[in-house]
Amino acid sequence: MSERFRAMACSDKCFRSFGIAALVLCWFSCGMFLIYPVFLLHKPAHRCRPLFNSSEKQADLAHQQKNGTSENWQNNSSCYEHSPHRNVSETCSLGWVYEMPEGHHTVVTEFDLVCDNDWLKPLVSTMLMGGMMLGSLVGGVLSDRFGRRPIFLAGVAGNLVCAILLALSYALPVIFIWVFAGGMFNIFRISSSVVLLQESAPNRHRSLLLLLQMSSFSTGSAILPVINYLFPDWRHTMYTMAFVSFCTCAPAVLVVPESQKWVATRNVNTKTTHDMPCESQTIVSSTKEKEPKNMNRKANKNPKFLMLFKRKFLFRRLLALVLAWTSSSFSFFAISYNTDHLGDNRYVSASLAAISEIVGDILLFFITRKIGYRYSYTLLTTFAGALIFTTPFVKYSNAKLGLALAICGKILVSASYSLVYVSTGDLVPTAVRNQVYGIVAFVSRMSLLSMPFFLYLGEKVYEPITYFVMTFMLIAAGLLYLILPETKGEKQPNSLYDAKQQERSRLNTQCKFGGSNENI
Structure with a gap:
């Protein structure tokens, strides 16, 4: 069946359009599976479960009436139980009472991840980021080796299975495992x-379609608060997410063919191309015609992965992309995971934060049309850093204004995050494109491992700490991004020679192009 689909994709433009639409639709559920810890790890107000029995409670009430006090067992602190009658203060030995409506359950309330076990709460998010980090590195290498489609299908199936097994888990270590694998x-x-x-x-149409894909991601993130509101038990939320994932990704599994550019790159040095799809034959022919005769021989002396480190211009781009991905992803997830502390209603705060991502994609579409990718990223990160820096100080005096600043910062950060997703593939050759995505995502996920603990540190010590880190990273990444060439409206490089030709659009760059290829 897949061979028939691939043949149709080469001859039927309508069928190819269905495949592109299916890829956009599949991203609807991707957004849910990146921010679901916001709801699974919600920590409601809580207090110690009363230690004494009903007779002791009556004695306690009599003691209060005699002394004219109003303190009772309901005034236990969040981590210590206290009885004025017995004059004791101890750690909660019988568990906690959570101030949540009946039927509402989270991982925190089910496994009592509070007080002495409070550190386990950010660890769940860290496991998700760790899985994403490993998937970024392994998935990129496998995708460039075995093809885009097989890894995509493995990701869809694996994520669906992990979501169901996570909902069926009743032990915290098992939850860690499935959260990691799902990420x-x-x-x-x-x-x-x-x-x-x-x-x-x-x-x-490539930039527009990628922005539509990002908007699909953001729409899924905006729907997740509604799902959790309708299904407040965290297990039911996971089942619903798995069902939505199946419905949105099933069309892509059926109609998306293999990338013809990847097929062409794999066969660019073969002597026969008659058994290749027609689009791949065209790509191979055009690539061989425009490259210098010694280009392929020189590029193939080194493994593809090492090419990124041995070519100075590719290594320079890789460094700038790593910092851009790290700053944007850290800020994006830090704001998303901190919505519990941005407003009184977590559903409203999370929905506004998700809707702001859609606004950011719309903003990005118009701003890149005017000034391109390079200046857009610098402008977005600079203003985002300024807004994020002021948010914690304004929030102390005016909570609503602080929420508004945080949402505005999220709009700009989301736009910058979408921009690096869109532009990364335009800066590297086809042969290493997915590996570059894997490398930059892997390094950025390393910073995300510490992100939940930065939020925890801000909650326990000093809240603005996380905001200061985000501001510094965003401004530094925006300045470094200026060294990259402008790729807005340009064709993606199929070869190393194409990527080198992009250096002409760098700022203050003096490169020689033409017959000499000694710098390539």
Whole structure:
């Protein structure tokens, strides 16, 4: 069946359009599986469960009436139980009472991740980021080796299975395992689907389609608060997310073919191309015609992965992209995971934060049309850093104004995050495109491992700490991004020579192009 689909994709533009639409739709559930810890790890107000029995309670009430006090067993602190009658203060030995409506359950309330076990709460988020980090590295290598489509299918199936097994788990270590595995498979499908869309979309519509994919991601994030509101038990929320994932990704499994650019790259040095799909034959022919005769021989002396480190211009781009991904992803998830502390209603705060991502994608579409990718990223990160820096100080005096600043900062951060997703594939050759996505995502996920603990540190010590870190990273990444060439409206580089040609659009760059290839 897949061979028939691939043949149709080469001859039937309508069928190819269905494949692109399916890739956009599949991202609807990707957003849910990246921010679900916001609701699964919600920590409501709590107090110690009363230690004494009903007779002791009556004696306690009599003691209060005699002494004219109003303190009773309900005034136990969140981590210590206290009885004025017995004059004792001890750790909660019988568990906690959580101030949540009946039927509402989270991982925190089910496993009592409060007080002495409070550190386990950010560890759950860290396991998700760890899975995403491993998936970024492994998925990129496997996708460039075995193809985009097989890794995409593995990501869809694996993420669905992990979501169901997570909902069926009744032990915290098992939850850690499935959260980690789910994060890995979700990144498999995210990274491979981005590259599939980039390499399948027409050049003139590529940026718009990628932004639509990002908007689909944001829409799924905005729907998640509604799902959790309708299904307040965290297990039911996971079942619903798995069902939505199946419905939105099933069309992509059926109609998305393999990337013809990847097929062409794998066969560019073969002597026969008659058994290749027609689009791949065209790509191979055009690539061989425009490259210098010694280009392929020189590029193939080194493994593809090492090419990124041995070519100075590629290594320079890789460094700038790593910092851009790290700053944007850290700030994006830090604001998303901190919505519990941005407003009184977590559903409203989370919905506003998710809707702001859609606004950010719309803003990005118009601003990149005017000034391109390079200046857009610097402008977005600079203003985002300024807004984020002022948010914690304003929030202390005016909570609503602080929420508004945080949402505005989230709009700009989301736009910058979408921009690096869109532009990364335009800066590297096809042969290493998915590996580059894997490398930059892997390094950025390393910073995300510490992100939950930065939020925990801000909660326990000094809240503005996390905001200061975000501000510094965003401004530094925005300045470094200026060294990259402008790729807005340009064709994606199929070869190392194409990527080198992009250096002409760098700021203050003096490069020689033409017959000499000694710098390539």
